[in-house]
Amino acid sequence: MSALPGAVRIREVGPRDGFQNEPEVIATDDKVRLVDALARTGVPRIEITSFVRADVIPQLADAQEVLARVDVPAGVDRSVLVPNARGLDAALEVRDRFDTVSVFLSASETHNARNVNRGVAESLEGLRTVLPRAAEAGLHCEAVIATSFGCPYEGVVPEDRVMELARALAEAGATEVGFGDTTGMANPVQVQRFFTRAAQELGDRVELTAHFHNTRGQGLANAVAALQAGCTSFESSFGELGGCPVPKGATGNIATEDLVSMFEEMGVRTGVDLQAVLDAAHDVALVLGRPLGSHTLVAGPVDWRLA
Amino acid sequence: MSALPGAVRIREVGPRDGFQNEPEVIATDDKVRLVDALARTGVPRIEITSFVRADVIPQLADAQEVLARVDVPAGVDRSVLVPNARGLDAALEVRDRFDTVSVFLSASETHNARNVNRGVAESLEGLRTVLPRAAEAGLHCEAVIATSFGCPYEGVVPEDRVMELARALAEAGATEVGFGDTTGMANPVQVQRFFTRAAQELGDRVELTAHFHNTRGQGLANAVAALQAGCTSFESSFGELGGCPVPKGATGNIATEDLVSMFEEMGVRTGVDLQAVLDAAHDVALVLGRPLGSHTLVAGPVDWRLA
Numbered sequence: 001m002s003a004l005p006g007a008v009r010i011r012e013v014g015p016r017d018g019f020q021n022e023p024e025v026i027a028t029d030d031k032v033r034l035v036d037a038l039a040r041t042g043v044p045r046i047e048i049t050s051f052v053r054a055d056v057i058p059q060l061a062d063a064q065e066v067l068a069r070v071d072v073p074a075g076v077d078r079s080v081l082v083p084n085a086r087g088l089d090a091a092l093e094v095r096d097r098f099d100t101v102s103v104f105l106s107a108s109e110t111h112n113a114r115n116v117n118r119g120v121a122e123s124l125e126g127l128r129t130v131l132p133r134a135a136e137a138g139l140h141c142e143a144v145i146a147t148s149f150g151c152p153y154e155g156v157v158p159e160d161r162v163m164e165l166a167r168a169l170a171e172a173g174a175t176e177v178g179f180g181d182t183t184g185m186a187n188p189v190q191v192q193r194f195f196t197r198a199a200q201e202l203g204d205r206v207e208l209t210a211h212f213h214n215t216r217g218q219g220l221a222n223a224v225a226a227l228q229a230g231c232t233s234f235e236s237s238f239g240e241l242g243g244c245p246v247p248k249g250a251t252g253n254i255a256t257e258d259l260v261s262m263f264e265e266m267g268v269r270t271g272v273d274l275q276a277v278l279d280a281a282h283d284v285a286l287v288l289g290r291p292l293g294s295h296t297l298v299a300g301p302v303d304w305r306l307a
Numbered sequence: 308m309s310a311l312p313g314a315v316r317i318r319e320v321g322p323r324d325g326f327q328n329e330p331e332v333i334a335t336d337d338k339v340r341l342v343d344a345l346a347r348t349g350v351p352r353i354e355i356t357s358f359v360r361a362d363v364i365p366q367l368a369d370a371q372e373v374l375a376r377v378d379v380p381a382g383v384d385r386s387v388l389v390p391n392a393r394g395l396d397a398a399l400e401v402r403d404r405f406d407t408v409s410v411f412l413s414a415s416e417t418h419n420a421r422n423v424n425r426g427v428a429e430s431l432e433g434l435r436t437v438l439p440r441a442a443e444a445g446l447h448c449e450a451v452i453a454t455s456f457g458c459p460y461e462g463v464v465p466e467d468r469v470m471e472l473a474r475a476l477a478e479a480g481a482t483e484v485g486f487g488d489t490t491g492m493a494n495p496v497q498v499q500r501f502f503t504r505a506a507q508e509l510g511d512r513v514e515l516t517a518h519f520h521n522t523r524g525q526g527l528a529n530a531v532a533a534l535q536a537g538c539t540s541f542e543s544s545f546g547e548l549g550g551c552p553v554p555k556g557a558t559g560n561i562a563t564e565d566l567v568s569m570f571e572e573m574g575v576r577t578g579v580d581l582q583a584v585l586d587a588a589h590d591v592a593l594v595l596g597r598p599l600g601s602h603t604l605v606a607g608p609v610d611w612r613l614a
Contacts, residue, residue, distance in 0.1 A: 001495065001496045001499045001500075001532065001535075004496070150609070150611070152610065155610065155611040155612050156611055183606075184602075184606060185609050187569055187572035187573045188308065188531050188569070188573060189308045189311070189572075189573040189574060190572075190573075192308045193308075214524070214602065215602060215606045216565060216568055216569070216602045216603045216606050216609065217521070217526075217527055217562065217565035217568075217569070217601070217602035217603065218527050218565070218568075218569050218572075218602075219524075220524055220525050220527065220528040221527040221528040221530070221531045221569065223528070224495050224528045224531065224532070225308065225531070228308075252602075255524065258523060258524035258525070261523055261524075261525075262494055262495070262523070262524070262525050262528065265494035265496075265497075266494045266495060266496040266497075267496060294524075295491075295521065295522060295523045295524035295525075295559075296523050296524065299490075299491060299522045299523050302457070302492050302523065303459065303462065304457070304462040304463055305462050
């Protein structure tokens with residue numbers, strides 16, 4: 001496998017993407033302890049929480065408190081998700097507690113409508129005011145395009161459409177665009193073609209981030225395909241937590257520990273301490289009281305020691 | 308992803324590799340029904356059972372009866388595993404009930420000792436008499452080399468050693484060599500290098516088969532890497548059943564349904580009816596009464612229909 005990038009940046013999204021999708025609300029104390037542990041694994045960024053309506057997503061109603069209480073070392077980027085202008089308003093009340101804002105829309109109309117109850121054009125219009133305001137506040141701005149590789153309601157999502165949205169988001173002020181395989185429809189051939197094109201068309205304007213789900217077990221295969229196309233930024237979730245609110249059953253980001261294990265074994269540096277991620281995943285498994293999707297959490301790291 | 312093979316052969320090993328590793332003995336009626344279902348999915352070969360000592364592996368003590376009762380359509384290869392000459396003797400008593408014999412040894416001394424209680428050289432000597440006898444009986448002969456990509460007891464397994472064993476097995480009469488990642492230690496970079504070399508050194512003498520486990524979630528990524536190196540023969544297990552008797556916890560072949568889903572989505576033809584495999588996996592999940600590792604069994608096939 002020639003000419004692979006030598007290093008990648010792995011962004012941990014479990015505290016937001018994972019905790020949001022749990023049926024039970026996780027105690028604030030547990031969240032703080034888990035974020036503090038993840039912040040010491042070597043991951044360069046953690047998506048800590050989201051400023052969403054507490055009546056819609058009670059799982060993250062403690063966003064302000066979590067941000068106030070976590071102890072994230074300097075150099076680790078603290079990211080929060082905001083769905084709209086109102087979410088940004090709420091986040092900016094505690095502006096000193098985070099570094100990056102992440103916004104999102106879906107590439108497909110139906111998924112966008114079911115997720116945020118509006119059309120894609122309307123979402124984009126909203127982000128055209130949200131992103132400049134966030135940039136003015138000195139925030140790093142990531143825009144995630146959900147259903148970039150396929151929509152569970154509409155099927156094929158044209159690549160042209162995703163590229164067009166990415167360009168529009170870059171023009172609106174995003175310095176990073178994440179491409180989400182929200183319900184695990186992507187395959188490695190598609191992913192390699194997609195990121196090769198994205199690098200050509202957008203690589204000089206924005207950072208390109210891959211966000212895969214392991215819905216059909218192909219998440220790591222897709223990560224390798226993106227890597228082969230030059231992608232060096234990946235979002236993943238400790239314990240394989242996460243999913244998507246719609247449709248039901250669309251569970252499972254790729255597990256941070258499985259991604260780190262694979263990349264390090266491939267000779268691709270992550271800067272992440274695998275055992276530290278496994279410890280955090282073990283902790284969250286106890287908090288949730290159920291088996292998680294992570295494989296390396298069960299099997300343990302590869303052991304190359306001689307007998 | 309240029310120049311991928313256009314089609315692959317997927318060999319179903321669940322009825323042997325999977326059933327052998329279940330703590331409970333599966334009823335013969337269930338086995339027969341499941342094999343008959345798998346035989347109608349389009350897979351070109353099914354490893355149906357193994358002729359092993361009933362006191363050591365009671366799970367497969369009904370080998371003769373299963374072979375007598377299954378109804379496998381013409382054109383679907385019926386394979387059985389034999390560990391040694393005594394196993395071949397037992398299998399040859401019902402010679403007309405199968406087409407292929409699969410033998411095995413480990414590339415590492417410690418794994419071979421813990422698995423079959425002898426040294427690798429002794430195992431190889433045994434196969435030097437077993438393989439010619441099987442070939443004389445008109446059987447297709449597959450030899451699987453376990454721990455080809457790493458040993459859970461010894462760590463690194465030298466590629467030179469695996470190639471040397473493969474050559475020896477080919478000389479002894481194997482027409483196919485399977486390379487087993489018995490405890491899921493392989494990574495995609497290693498796999499692509501390995502199969503590229505194997506094709507160069509052995510490709511004109513024997514068929515080369517990849518046998519991956521999903522122990523650390525990388526099974527499908529390794530399958531893509533092998534495909535990229537030109538490998539077109541894969542063993543997998545419906546429901547992600549399977550594993551290895553030693554060490555404990557080394558569970559999980561790659562799931563046939565996940566492999567079929569991924570390859571078909573990539574445009575690589577398998578000839579396998581994904582829904583038929585899912586039906587069989589659903590059946591075995593009910594028989595075993597526990598959730599399985601398969602992803603596509605939970606998520607369902609990718610649906611590209613328009614809303």
